[in-house]
Amino acid sequence: MNVQSVSGFHSPDRRRSAILPGYMSGFGNSFETEALEGALPIGRNSPQKINYGLYAEQLSGSPFTAPQATNQRTWLYRIRPSVKHSGRFVKVDKALMRTAPAAKDESDLPIGQLRWDPMPFPTHDTTFVTGLFTITTAGDSDTQVGMAAHVLLATRSMDNAYFFNADGEYLIVAQENSLRFRTEFGIIDIEPGEIAVIPRGVIFKLELPAGPARAYVCENYGGAFTLPDRGPIGANCLANPRDFHTPVAAYEDKEEPSSLFAKWGGELYRTEIGQSPLDVVAWHGNYAPYKYDLRHFSPVNAVLFDHPDPSIFTVLTAPSETPGTANVDFVIFPERWAVAENTFRPPWYHRNLMSEFMGLVYGVYDAKPEGFVPGGMSLHNQMLPHGPDAMAFEHASNVELKPVKLEGTLAFMFETRFPQRVTKFAAESAALQKDYIACWRDLKKHFDPNRREPK
Ligand SMILES: O=C(O)Cc1cc(O)ccc1O
Numbered sequence: 001m002n003v004q005s006v007s008g009f010h011s012p013d014r015r016r017s018a019i020l021p022g023y024m025s026g027f028g029n030s031f032e033t034e035a036l037e038g039a040l041p042i043g044r045n046s047p048q049k050i051n052y053g054l055y056a057e058q059l060s061g062s063p064f065t066a067p068q069a070t071n072q073r074t075w076l077y078r079i080r081p082s083v084k085h086s087g088r089f090v091k092v093d094k095a096l097m098r099t100a101p102a103a104k105d106e107s108d109l110p111i112g113q114l115r116w117d118p119m120p121f122p123t124h125d126t127t128f129v130t131g132l133f134t135i136t137t138a139g140d141s142d143t144q145v146g147m148a149a150h151v152l153l154a155t156r157s158m159d160n161a162y163f164f165n166a167d168g169e170y171l172i173v174a175q176e177n178s179l180r181f182r183t184e185f186g187i188i189d190i191e192p193g194e195i196a197v198i199p200r201g202v203i204f205k206l207e208l209p210a211g212p213a214r215a216y217v218c219e220n221y222g223g224a225f226t227l228p229d230r231g232p233i234g235a236n237c238l239a240n241p242r243d244f245h246t247p248v249a250a251y252e253d254k255e256e257p258s259s260l261f262a263k264w265g266g267e268l269y270r271t272e273i274g275q276s277p278l279d280v281v282a283w284h285g286n287y288a289p290y291k292y293d294l295r296h297f298s299p300v301n302a303v304l305f306d307h308p309d310p311s312i313f314t315v316l317t318a319p320s321e322t323p324g325t326a327n328v329d330f331v332i333f334p335e336r337w338a339v340a341e342n343t344f345r346p347p348w349y350h351r352n353l354m355s356e357f358m359g360l361v362y363g364v365y366d367a368k369p370e371g372f373v374p375g376g377m378s379l380h381n382q383m384l385p386h387g388p389d390a391m392a393f394e395h396a397s398n399v400e401l402k403p404v405k406l407e408g409t410l411a412f413m414f415e416t417r418f419p420q421r422v423t424k425f426a427a428e429s430a431a432l433q434k435d436y437i438a439c440w441r442d443l444k445k446h447f448d449p450n451r452r453e454p455k
């Protein structure tokens, strides 16, 4: 069990100021930042010459013509344009990284509710590039729909090695140890309880300041993650825009032989370059990586009776063309009070059109007090029934309904409209629990046509 599972392991209150040095606050803002004074052209994007001899380059994260609300692009002012950080690509071994629909026929594991124990760290060196172990894929990356769920088991920092993904955006949920992403845009540090989002195309490398790190990774092939509409909830609570943080510009001026890896069309490629591609001295725009501390999420829930749909806990949503039908929703089950009266408080038994991949960052998940452990994963695929295990049902049906604080817990779900296909690696992993469905075996028949509950 991880140290992070200790209750109250980390409180965001320990920060002395709301202002986070090295980051800019806000979600989807048009940011501007420069590591050297005067590096950003004033009031224009492409002057004939740029201070410090920088090159201007646009990175488009949406079609040029996307509507205002979804139009994303950034102007980068860099030591060399990206074409100089590129050369002849060669295809390289993609290890256990898979892309939809590749996993579709990889395994003949029968359908069913699945759960994995935490996968052990590999005994060989792994980086972000070689340490992404794909568990499920959904949809089709070529048509820009669906997602993949990976577990990242990284044992070594990337050294003069860099990476970008053209297929999808990464949402990284730190689970064990901290992660440092050195990106073109600046440096993002996250620890368990925090997430980072790296949009597609952004070049970065992962360093491990505290040793081997485990993270859950959602690769989103669809429209970029954004904040969900709040409807009647109004302007506050859930994930508040001010709590998202985008790094200020930071650059490397490093002339050393380096490798740039690219994930493109489900394959992995490498090209050799003579310098660091993290050479952006200044940038402005609204297409940029960011991080978010999940402990700043302000949960809204039923305060009298019943258990609402888990969509109340949506942190970020990647929409599809169909309103309300997400390509992926990122939903969390954070620390909160349970107060509902005359209510079965854990998740209800259910079957869902959407498919649910879950992970546990720390603590205990109320529907599965045993067997779902920090670092583990579960998959409740499209229309496959699930809900509390027998122990959780008995407890929740009989316990006195006082207000209870679910403390020191953080679970999450990647919920997609597409069925999730299990990779051969995940299907054959020793971490796959052999008899997960046994957790429901002891659910008793309570039916009695003469039994009525007291009012
Ligand atoms: O299945 C799960 O554990 C996730 C979940 C939680 C919840 O409170 C309601 C529905 C749901 O799918």
Ligand SMILES: [Fe+2]
Pocket (backbone or CB within 6 Å): 350, 352, 356, 380, 386
């Ligand atoms: Fe569910």
